[in-house]
Amino acid sequence: MKKLINSVDTVVADALAGMAAAHPDALRVDLDKHIVYRARAKEQGRVAIVSGGGSGHEPLHGGFVGPGMLDAACAGEIFTSPVPDQIIAATTAVDRGAGVLHLVKNYTGDVMNFEMAAEIAAGSGIEVATVVTNDDVAVEDSLYTAGRRGVGVTVLAEKIAGAAAEQGRPLAEVAEIATRVNANGRSMGMALTSCTVPANGKPSFDLPDDEMEIGIGIHGEPGRHREKIAPASEIAGRLVEPILAELPAGDGHGVIAFLNGMGASPLIELYVMYHEVAELLAARGVGIERRLVGNYITSLDMAGCSLTLLRADDEMLRLWDAPVNTPGLRWGA
Amino acid sequence: MKKLINSVDTVVADALAGMAAAHPDALRVDLDKHIVYRARAKEQGRVAIVSGGGSGHEPLHGGFVGPGMLDAACAGEIFTSPVPDQIIAATTAVDRGAGVLHLVKNYTGDVMNFEMAAEIAAGSGIEVATVVTNDDVAVEDSLYTAGRRGVGVTVLAEKIAGAAAEQGRPLAEVAEIATRVNANGRSMGMALTSCTVPANGKPSFDLPDDEMEIGIGIHGEPGRHREKIAPASEIAGRLVEPILAELPAGDGHGVIAFLNGMGASPLIELYVMYHEVAELLAARGVGIERRLVGNYITSLDMAGCSLTLLRADDEMLRLWDAPVNTPGLRWGA
Amino acid sequence: MAATIGSDVLVTWLRLADAAIAERADELTELDAAIGDADHGTNMRRGMAAVVEAVDAGGPGGADALLKKAGMTLVSTVGGAAGPLYGTFLLRMGGALKDVGAIGSTSLADAVEAGVGGLVARGKAAEGEKTMLDAWYPALRALRGHPEDIVAATRAAADAAASGRDATEPMIATKGRASYLGERSAGHIDPGAASTAIIVDALARAVAGETA
Amino acid sequence: MAATIGSDVLVTWLRLADAAIAERADELTELDAAIGDADHGTNMRRGMAAVVEAVDAGGPGGADALLKKAGMTLVSTVGGAAGPLYGTFLLRMGGALKDVGAIGSTSLADAVEAGVGGLVARGKAAEGEKTMLDAWYPALRALRGHPEDIVAATRAAADAAASGRDATEPMIATKGRASYLGERSAGHIDPGAASTAIIVDALARAVAGETA
Numbered sequence A, B: 001m002k003k004l005i006n007s008v009d010t011v012v013a014d015a016l017a018g019m020a021a022a023h024p025d026a027l028r029v030d031l032d033k034h035i036v037y038r039a040r041a042k043e044q045g046r047v048a049i050v051s052g053g054g055s056g057h058e059p060l061h062g063g064f065v066g067p068g069m070l071d072a073a074c075a076g077e078i079f080t081s082p083v084p085d086q087i088i089a090a091t092t093a094v095d096r097g098a099g100v101l102h103l104v105k106n107y108t109g110d111v112m113n114f115e116m117a118a119e120i121a122a123g124s125g126i127e128v129a130t131v132v133t134n135d136d137v138a139v140e141d142s143l144y145t146a147g148r149r150g151v152g153v154t155v156l157a158e159k160i161a162g163a164a165a166e167q168g169r170p171l172a173e174v175a176e177i178a179t180r181v182n183a184n185g186r187s188m189g190m191a192l193t194s195c196t197v198p199a200n201g202k203p204s205f206d207l208p209d210d211e212m213e214i215g216i217g218i219h220g221e222p223g224r225h226r227e228k229i230a231p232a233s234e235i236a237g238r239l240v241e242p243i244l245a246e247l248p249a250g251d252g253h254g255v256i257a258f259l260n261g262m263g264a265s266p267l268i269e270l271y272v273m274y275h276e277v278a279e280l281l282a283a284r285g286v287g288i289e290r291r292l293v294g295n296y297i298t299s300l301d302m303a304g305c306s307l308t309l310l311r312a313d314d315e316m317l318r319l320w321d322a323p324v325n326t327p328g329l330r331w332g333a
Numbered sequence C, D: 001m002a003a004t005i006g007s008d009v010l011v012t013w014l015r016l017a018d019a020a021i022a023e024r025a026d027e028l029t030e031l032d033a034a035i036g037d038a039d040h041g042t043n044m045r046r047g048m049a050a051v052v053e054a055v056d057a058g059g060p061g062g063a064d065a066l067l068k069k070a071g072m073t074l075v076s077t078v079g080g081a082a083g084p085l086y087g088t089f090l091l092r093m094g095g096a097l098k099d100v101g102a103i104g105s106t107s108l109a110d111a112v113e114a115g116v117g118g119l120v121a122r123g124k125a126a127e128g129e130k131t132m133l134d135a136w137y138p139a140l141r142a143l144r145g146h147p148e149d150i151v152a153a154t155r156a157a158a159d160a161a162a163s164g165r166d167a168t169e170p171m172i173a174t175k176g177r178a179s180y181l182g183e184r185s186a187g188h189i190d191p192g193a194a195s196t197a198i199i200v201d202a203l204a205r206a207v208a209g210e211t212a
């Protein structure tokens, strides 16, 4: 295992210290509890948004803390959801009297820890709403299983709900918009290589030099199946087709197309992939209203990419265009 | 070799098509000549800046085209400088009557191709000034050699000179500022893995599982020496010390600290590295005025990082803080 | 043949469990790498170490208080699925021992049953979904088989947990991360069932008189 | 024993050089991977293919026009160090052949000397710095050794270029990318010297009557 780290036990703490040092004017990092806050809290009377999850997906979530997006992010250990104490502390700190939205990716651990925290926070008089993202079409959705994973749509939900909160909308509305984003967004990912969890010290799965995994998540879980590596144009098809098969038609609205890198695939390759995705969507008659290409929700040092399509109505687009000023996503501000 | 590409011959063309598709409102890409332009040219009477170089360093240079930074970027083949025809076409297209600055990284090929282009452009009546960056302390500077490589400082020079050009300063002043940035900036890089040039199909150098290269450039050149992998804190020392040994004292001004990823190292590791760098600089009494952490000048799929320190006077800091709105770097706009 | 145990044995249990988990953490992580996210051993080691630290720090005795403190510590330090699950298990188990003085086989089984009820309430899984429940349920049934002999009961429970762990190998997961793999989850032992087998074995050893 | 050649032989030269470079492009790239940036073979293959395409497209004949067209094509298609260098070489070589009718050994040597002068003017390197100059200078000296026999002269030049190429192996580079490696550049053949040896060999074969 080759990584720029000090030791497997201090990766998360060291990276948070680095974030604090890199963004002293924008962020305040609780290095004890592993919580990233905005340097300046938003005004009283506004809904706050707290997210969080295991580390290893940077810039998600800490990099999305700032005006127009999150109020706080709780960083768990690598691929391990944060604990209720962190979530309660963050929720209490950012509540401006208008309630707090918990944006949670659908993993058993994340859901349970946020659930415990929300129960306790509610008990202390803070209004908490929870929206769970579950956009990964690689996983079958069923009442009888853990359901689909929350992946790329989380970034879009954090941005769009964040803008709604910034406008002063009430908690129920902010939660409704986040729910709507999740309901209209679908994702699919693929990997050229496994990631290596530091504490494990070796790749989570072995992948021969001429094969790729299709349908991977963001935690080094192997995918749904394996096949020979293929040109970018074919890989684009493996991502676009299953998404379109499950994407709500949504009154023929166009999409926000989000081509995401898994951490170790360079931007030049992500642009190659985005070109193929855009061509495919054009051929399928799907209009692209907005685009995002880059490493936003990663899986440590995995090479590969994921595609998220969000069928976006006019309100979502307006909120998407609203100013955002975070280390990981910034425009209009 | 595992890459998200269609074929080794079309990587650059496909990636440029992807850039065009990903940023239709911000960029205009000449897919024939491989030149990235701003969607809206700047006003008449302003100095324009053209840069460029081999591809494989994304977002450099095309991702830095936009208000506050470059006017055009010429994309060569992978690791191969652009040809004079491209540079002449870009120079002619962006000249707004106030002359054009060529920002060139110090590699024999880049220097010669820009030189030929500048001769021809000057012949057709366009005022051209050239600033060559050469900040890599891994390479000895000598009158009798090819000299130091241009690496990380190029990003800072593009930003700072870009802001000066935006303010309407004359060509000589813009060139002087770029020269000053280069003169006061130094860099040092290291690699955990080699990159793989697509047409070569295998890593440019072999590196055992427990070794790293110190003093690498951005083209998969092996470094100056090889050693056992070490904790981030020690790696930080390998970068900081040789830079400080050659960094101008500059009236005790603080620095802009730029911790750059080589393409395949995830952000969590870059933050870990930045933390160590910041601690070391504090211990050495070097004030950090501004910081930039991320993948900005990459070397395909190489894992590793480089550090650039720029001894920044007040004018440089003001220009650094000025609005910039490009796909790769954006603030205040 | 001991008929009852005191809370000192539960302290020993937690210490033995900590040591066994620490020793086998890499194995647990490797099981999790195959069908999950390669953190179960790291998570459990961190949590059990914190539990022993909390126990060492002392405080009001009694099985009830001890297990509640241990449960709260797991909830606060583990995260992921295992934190809330094992944490809730111990919290409920402690609750069930509230007014029990000397703990016999039946009251221990009642307490484990309360713990398992907590697991189901939290995780909403059932037996046969390839989770830690597939080790806990057999363990509970085995405990009930020896109402008079807590040593035999816990030894039988440990053996049953181990068999339950092995029985998860061919299962196709429908809960937890392994469910994302669908049919590819078959052929691997569930990491949570494996950690449960370790923990129940530590219980049997503590009850049998092993010291930590 | 031919005493002179016409521009048709130069066309054959370019074609043979294209074929030989294409065939050995991977080898050149591998040499460049060791001490440069792994693109020399790709660059040269792209450039020579474009040269042959330009030659095929026809246009005004004559050694002068032919080599200028080839040089401009290299400048416009290769990039990197090799594009301006080989491009300038051919431009200057063409210029030197401007008013030469039938090309004899001496006028060929004069033209190559003009080309080498272009390399030095562009690249500001000297012999012994581990660049293509270390193949060109020996080739030029060998050419001058057979003023009456252009076949023998070019064959000697090709052999000298090959020896010059091999002699770059122990050198420590002070120009070009390999210079970044300092002492680690020793032990590797310079890729530009290797491509030069291929190109001079193609010249000798064309002059000896080989067809493309």
Ligand SMILES: Nc1ncnc2c1ncn2[C@@H]1O[C@H](COP(=O)(O)OP(=O)(O)O)[C@@H](O)[C@H]1O
Residues within 6 Å of the ligand: A079, A080, A081, A108, A109, A110, C032, C036, C037, C039, C040, C043, C044, C079, C080, C081, C082, C083, C085, C119, C122, C123, C124, C125, C130, C131, C132, C133, C175, C176, C177, C190, C191, C192, C193
């Ligand atoms: N819904 C559930 N009910 C019971 N046990 C579960 C459930 N989901 C997961 N588990 C158990 O948790 C174990 C995984 O724990 P761990 O790896 O620490 O958490 P995470 O899956 O969040 O990384 C699984 O092996 C399984 O035994």
Ligand SMILES: Nc1ncnc2c1ncn2[C@@H]1O[C@H](COP(=O)(O)OP(=O)(O)O)[C@@H](O)[C@H]1O
Residues within 6 Å of the ligand: B079, B080, B081, B107, B108, B109, B110, D032, D036, D037, D039, D040, D043, D044, D079, D080, D081, D082, D083, D085, D119, D122, D123, D124, D125, D130, D131, D132, D133, D175, D176, D177, D190, D191, D192, D193
């Ligand atoms: N200053 C120079 N003078 C002469 N030849 C040079 C000089 N610099 C580099 N070269 C030659 O160019 C070759 C490299 O060409 P190429 O790989 O195509 O360009 P680049 O170095 O830009 O990638 C070297 O092997 C060397 O022979």
Ligand SMILES: [Mg+2]
Residues within 6 Å of the ligand: A054, A078, A079, A080, A081, A109, C037, C039, C080, C081
């Ligand atoms: Mg986990």
Ligand SMILES: [Mg+2]
Residues within 6 Å of the ligand: B054, B078, B079, B080, B081, B109, D037, D039, D080, D081
């Ligand atoms: Mg090159």
Ligand SMILES: [Mg+2]
Residues within 6 Å of the ligand: C032, C036, C037, C038, C039, C040, C080
């Ligand atoms: Mg796990």
Ligand SMILES: [Mg+2]
Residues within 6 Å of the ligand: D032, D036, D037, D038, D039, D040, D080
């Ligand atoms: Mg080269």
